[in-house]
Amino acid sequence: MKNAIGMVGLGRMGANMARRLHQGGAQVVVYNRHVDKAEALARESGMAAAGTLEALVAALPSPRVLWLMLPAGDATQSHIDALLPLLSAGDVLVNGANAQHETSIAQAAHVEQAGVRYVDAGVSGGVWGLQEGYALMVGGSREAVAAVAPFLRILAPAPDQGWLHCGPVGSGHFVKMVHNGIEYGMMQALAEGFAILKGKEAFHLDLAQVAEMWRHGSVVRSWLLDLSADFLKKDQALDSIAPVVADSGEGLWTAQAALDLKIPAPVITLALQMRWASQGHADYTARMLAMMRNEFGGHAVQKEA
Structure with a gap:
């Protein structure tokens, strides 16, 4: 399997990242603690599913790249501890959790003692990442990031935009x-700004129209404003929230x-x-x-x- 990657953790982010990688031509093997989730994704997309971490590692060619998209803390650490004895020197572990950078530095030192390379990856994009691409901020050695770069180019909005090797681990x-x-x-x-606008009841402002207008030419235009304009069109009162x-x-x-x-x-x-x-x-x-x-x-x- 050329250009192969293992994706561990199939929550909202992990599953969509696996989908984008698969759609971009990568050979993706998915694993989830709840095996039925991995099997359902495999049936939907045609990518491969592994029922165990041992099967996941065995399905990937060396040097292996495994991307962990799990909650920071115990969930990520327990999977790293389980994977390390299964991996070989030169393999790469990517920690995609929202982890503290000090934790990642300590984690990398432990992983690299076993000869396995480590990359910490900050991932932004949320539920829109599958369609729009993800912003990816990665740390690690030049060699480790180079091994992951083919997948970063697929996940990012464009091969040469939206991802950055920021520097060393952490x-x-x-x-x-x-x-x-x-x-x-x-x-x-x-x-706060929209609360102030809403509070000036004498003007009967249409907040959806204000948001839409600001999206074009205004210095406050942004993706967050785009999202705000979208939900304000549906509901300005937000009484149910x-x-x-x-x-x-x-x-x-x-x-x-x-x-x-x-x-x-x-x-x-x-x-x-x-x-x-x-x-x-x-x-x-x-x-x-x-x-x-x-x-x-x-x-x-x-x-x-």
Whole structure:
């Protein structure tokens, strides 16, 4: 099998990446802890499925390339631990999780002691990656990245665009971490702006029309604005959406890196804290503020229903 790759982990990102690789001419062997998911993808696409990690490794020619698209932490580490005894010197493991770059550096040192090469890959593109391509930020040795480059060229929006060998091991996940921190700030700014527009009820603004207009020629045009324009056409009130915004952890890591480097990053930090506030972490603070206003000024306190 020429140009072959093993894909481990078939969640929303992993399955679509496998599809794009297959559509781009790569020979893809897929594996998932739940074997039925791998078998269903194989039936759908014609790519090969492996029922075990041993079968996955045996199906790939040397030097093997295996891409792990699993949650960061224990899930990724346990699969690396299971794969390492099965691999040979010169094989390449790609960690595509949203992992901390320090963890990736330590992980690479362990992997490379066995003679296996390691690449950390930050992947952006979400559910649109299959159609539009993925932004790929990779770290590792020149030789390790060269072995993975044929697959990066397929996954990216174009063979020569949308992917970058950022530097040594850890740099790919570091660049992806900062990317996600910037994403937090951009999303927060757009959300606040549209909330202000909605709040000016006297103007009866059509937010969908505003968003669509801004998409053309405006300095705030972006993919996030494109997505916002699309959902605002369907629903501007958003009354059915709970005001809770999760955080993946990378915004926190970015803020922590800024503190470590003594680099001011107030927008990213405040955007992260606004996500925590939406999760209820500001509730006690708000209660304290309400009681202070009541104590010093006699201002009324609203009671919970």
